[in-house]
Amino acid sequence: MPDIRVTVDGVRYDDQVEARRLLVHHLRRLGKVGTPVGCDTSNCGACTVLMDGASVKSCTVLAVQADGSRISTVEGMAADGEWHPLQSAFHRRHALQCGYCTPGMLMAASDLLQDNPDPTEEEVREGLEGNLCRCTGYANIVAAVLDAAAEMRGAHTRTPVGGGTA
């Protein structure tokens, strides 16, 4: 079995994996269960993570393809006990109901904002076009991403994890 070395949310993991193992299954076996499998058909984006800084659908990457790479998941978003501005904005704007799509939405949104810190509503919708939500109707998700973008361009304030709404 191939040996792989992957850094997930800043921690290095050396493992032997079956070549057929999907990255999303590998992450979940490492205990990083914040990344769910949604459709298993490469369509929904629930499994989105960043691989060397770029969004990928982790159900559509083999773990061996991630050898040597840096993976960021939703579990690494909050820092020092404080939510990322995207997480706070999703909370504040009610950008989730069941929450199944949320990890992928957050990762896709963070990829979009590092590329384009000041997107229009249309650009947010395009940036999230690979992520499906069956609950919200998207309006609050788009509003939350625009909110977070404004906040990140400005003060960069963070809300304590579990902390209140604005």
Next chain:
Amino acid sequence: MIPAPFAYLRPDSLGAAVAALAADEDAKALAGGQSLVPLLRFRLAAPTTVVDLSGVDGLRGVADDGDALRIGALTTHHEVVRDPLVAEHCALLAMAARTVADPAVRHRGTLGGSLAHADPAADLPAAVLALGAEMEVEGPDGARTVPASAFFADYLTTALEPGEVLAAVRVPKLTGWGFHYEKFSRTAQAWAVVGVAAAVRREDGAVAEARVGLASMAPVPVRAGEAERACGGAAGAEDLRAAGALAREAGSPPSDLNGGADYRRHLAGVLAGRALARAAGMEAVQA
């Protein structure tokens, strides 16, 4: 779903990749995996060996090669969309790549993978056909060059022989031409019901030459020859819409859940006219 087991190789040279593919008749090359991994997961493909091309040097990136650009097969859709040489000399490729799937798929999926996969509804095959590109192929018997017009053989089938790797795509510089890719799909991130890749060269305000590549109008991408010829001398959007309407006669469109053959013919005629007029700068592009 979990793929069937396979042996995994990541050779570091093109020669070793070709040798690995030639050594096992059930081996498959792996580029970005955005078509192959879903097929593995559904067990619609069950290769005994997967040969990952990502370790091979020199298969990635866009280089200026005189009268053409040489684009490595492993160049991702994302890279094609942003490349300044592509923007200057064959922007049609970037326009088509921008419509593929979604950002995450474009980060991984490659130009070579899309062409080698040869899905009839894919966007990049229609664009390389219209651009008159050539495929640089490396195989057990050495290198050969295949024009795009001879590369797409049938549904999901190309001229690649077992053991052959698509190494690069040579795209002639069409500097100064106008381009437009017009894609009609039912939902965000969906495949084309019909896609039209148009390239137009103008002289003294009229159209001197035009090319039209169609996606999803046959088991392979096709050129709309009659429409192309009818563009000569066109001086306005009306002329180009009339010429484009002839694209409805091209190919042999399928009937499937996305639309019947008649509907696709209708779409091809309308979209080709629109794509030509926009490529020629004779009709504004709406966002």
